[in-house]
Amino acid sequence: MTKPGIDLTPLLRQEMMPTVWCPGCGHGIIARGIATALMSLGLDMDQVAFVGGIGCSGRAPFYFDANSMHTTHGRALAFATGLKMVNPKLTVIVPMGDGDSMAIGGNHLIHAARRNIDITAVVFNNSIYGMTGGQGAPTSPLDSRSTTSPMGSIEPAFDTVELALAAGATYVARTTTFDFQEMPQLIAGAIRHHGFSVVEVLSQCPTYYGRLNKLGEAPDMLLYERDRTKLLEAFGPPPEITREEMVGQLPIGLFRDEERPEYVDQYHGLIARAGGGKSAS
Amino acid sequence: MRLVQGNEAVALAAVHAGCNFYSGYPITPATEIMEMMARQMPKTGGVFIQMEDEIGSIAAAIGAAWGGAKAMTATSGPGFSLMQENLGYACMTQTPVVVVDSQRGGPSTGLPTLPAQGEVMQARYGTHGDHEVIVLTASSVVEAYRMTVEAFNLSERYRLPVILLLDAVLSHMRENVEFPDVPVRERVMPTIDENFLPFGPDAPFVPFGSGHHTVVTGMSHDETGLPKALAGQAVQRILRGVQDRLAHDAREITFYHEMELADADIVLLTYGITARAAREAVGLLRADGVKAGLLDLQTLWPFPEWLILEKTQAAKAVLVPELNLGQYVIPVRAAIAGRCPVESLGRCDGELFTPEAMVEAAKALAHSLEIGGVAHD
Numbered sequence: 001m002t003k004p005g006i007d008l009t010p011l012l013r014q015e016m017m018p019t020v021w022c023p024g025c026g027h028g029i030i031a032r033g034i035a036t037a038l039m040s041l042g043l044d045m046d047q048v049a050f051v052g053g054i055g056c057s058g059r060a061p062f063y064f065d066a067n068s069m070h071t072t073h074g075r076a077l078a079f080a081t082g083l084k085m086v087n088p089k090l091t092v093i094v095p096m097g098d099g100d101s102m103a104i105g106g107n108h109l110i111h112a113a114r115r116n117i118d119i120t121a122v123v124f125n126n127s128i129y130g131m132t133g134g135q136g137a138p139t140s141p142l143d144s145r146s147t148t149s150p151m152g153s154i155e156p157a158f159d160t161v162e163l164a165l166a167a168g169a170t171y172v173a174r175t176t177t178f179d180f181q182e183m184p185q186l187i188a189g190a191i192r193h194h195g196f197s198v199v200e201v202l203s204q205c206p207t208y209y210g211r212l213n214k215l216g217e218a219p220d221m222l223l224y225e226r227d228r229t230k231l232l233e234a235f236g237p238p239p240e241i242t243r244e245e246m247v248g249q250l251p252i253g254l255f256r257d258e259e260r261p262e263y264v265d266q267y268h269g270l271i272a273r274a275g276g277g278k279s280a281s
Numbered sequence: 282m283r284l285v286q287g288n289e290a291v292a293l294a295a296v297h298a299g300c301n302f303y304s305g306y307p308i309t310p311a312t313e314i315m316e317m318m319a320r321q322m323p324k325t326g327g328v329f330i331q332m333e334d335e336i337g338s339i340a341a342a343i344g345a346a347w348g349g350a351k352a353m354t355a356t357s358g359p360g361f362s363l364m365q366e367n368l369g370y371a372c373m374t375q376t377p378v379v380v381v382d383s384q385r386g387g388p389s390t391g392l393p394t395l396p397a398q399g400e401v402m403q404a405r406y407g408t409h410g411d412h413e414v415i416v417l418t419a420s421s422v423v424e425a426y427r428m429t430v431e432a433f434n435l436s437e438r439y440r441l442p443v444i445l446l447l448d449a450v451l452s453h454m455r456e457n458v459e460f461p462d463v464p465v466r467e468r469v470m471p472t473i474d475e476n477f478l479p480f481g482p483d484a485p486f487v488p489f490g491s492g493h494h495t496v497v498t499g500m501s502h503d504e505t506g507l508p509k510a511l512a513g514q515a516v517q518r519i520l521r522g523v524q525d526r527l528a529h530d531a532r533e534i535t536f537y538h539e540m541e542l543a544d545a546d547i548v549l550l551t552y553g554i555t556a557r558a559a560r561e562a563v564g565l566l567r568a569d570g571v572k573a574g575l576l577d578l579q580t581l582w583p584f585p586e587w588l589i590l591e592k593t594q595a596a597k598a599v600l601v602p603e604l605n606l607g608q609y610v611i612p613v614r615a616a617i618a619g620r621c622p623v624e625s626l627g628r629c630d631g632e633l634f635t636p637e638a639m640v641e642a643a644k645a646l647a648h649s650l651e652i653g654g655v656a657h658d
Binding site: 015045066067 | 301302304322323324325326327328330332333334336337338340341342343344345346347348349350352366367370488489490492494495496497498499500507508509
């Protein structure tokens, strides 16, 4: 569905270009993935809202010509929850970084998943805190180097997919910036999905993660992503393998796509039962 | 006439004011507001959501405001501390939202079921960076109702978070009330053209979905909303603009009561629950020949310096009783600038002042200053 040459510029906010992202950063590839997905779905940008947090990924809402909110660190999903509840017509997309999703905002992520509210979270996971200059993240792999783990991280990383599945997200996928053929389809699927969706995209940060971990330039890091992941042969839960076995075969693909009562629908059912007549929207 | 609890009055007033979004997290002594909103919101077609914490509560309320709702959250000290960062976000993004803080003893977990007025400064300055907020308070159930509606009206008019400070006693107290018909400021949707500046001077609040692709950010931005070059200068211009508007409208947004001020030697300056004992204290002092008067503020911030100066012009001393160890007395003292003594009467033990305690403090003050009416030993 993503033919090269498709003009995505109508979806972008030209006055905010160029982006703040470093040369070689994977976040622009993810933004392109989101734009491609939106284009394929033909959504009216008047009815699309981006709600971002803080960090490199948090800047993404600035670059889309839509209703854009750049909120506080980790809280984007809570802002998005209020927005979606009162205006269910909006398609709400939440770009999140490692810190937004897995550290400071982890609580909001698991509760958004538990409620199954119709929001699409796109986790830009580059294994490091880029905006502040290369500190360790909850997604930094064990033994990886950062400015706050100069001798190697002694903490295991969070697996976004496992967390999202356990918390009850009804659409869960993982892909990488190398796998651009799959990425827009997975994101489009997430946007179309009626419920809480999490799409984790493994992204490269050549400026910090690459340099501190001697992974080379951006193209080398794309190949590194290719080599450390393995595409699921079919849709389904992640294979039962240990973390050690996962080296070189971190599963990517679509892990869950299921229907469960969606939160805003549930709430509007409650309004009807309470005799509340007109809806808030 | 009906018997209504303070917290219940806040919830009923919010519904009257057009509130159609409530997010919160349970906390004593504010919880009944949330419980009431859980029942009221679905009945009126509004949204109620119990969030995972107070940070999320205020975030959801701000998000809902941008979705087009009149939004409110309520909490107490510990939750109010958690809300501070996003309160600043509401200031920076000029988002109308109402935050109720029913104060209990602090710091930390403090005295969860007992009253205090320890958040007077936090309400004004708690979030980082320069900003304006409006802070209201109340001393009775009917006033809690009125001030809640005014909180919504002012937040709409100035696109600011408005904080209503209650306390554990007022929240849980029941009084026989007849609710006044407080006018409600309705939101008017303007016509949007390509020149619309969402953060321009006096720009109306235009939520998402209007067709204008607004950028809302907590970063410094200009009138377009975009965090462009020279955003520092732009945001200073915007913040000063808010400051100027509030200063210009000071007389309209400052709510207060006064009692026996015309010839008062000693002015009791109170706010919130403390005013109740002060009213009686003024009567007792007058009966004893001390010319006492009362200035009772419902608008604490923006600081009504002009009003305090006006009302204490002829005073020989000012006494500021408050349920903290001396907070609001600081700007009062600064405003009066040595023209007469300004004494603090503070406590933070979870108890209210009795009128007698105020009488005693006022008499001691009069005595020390050799103000007429107090017998000298």
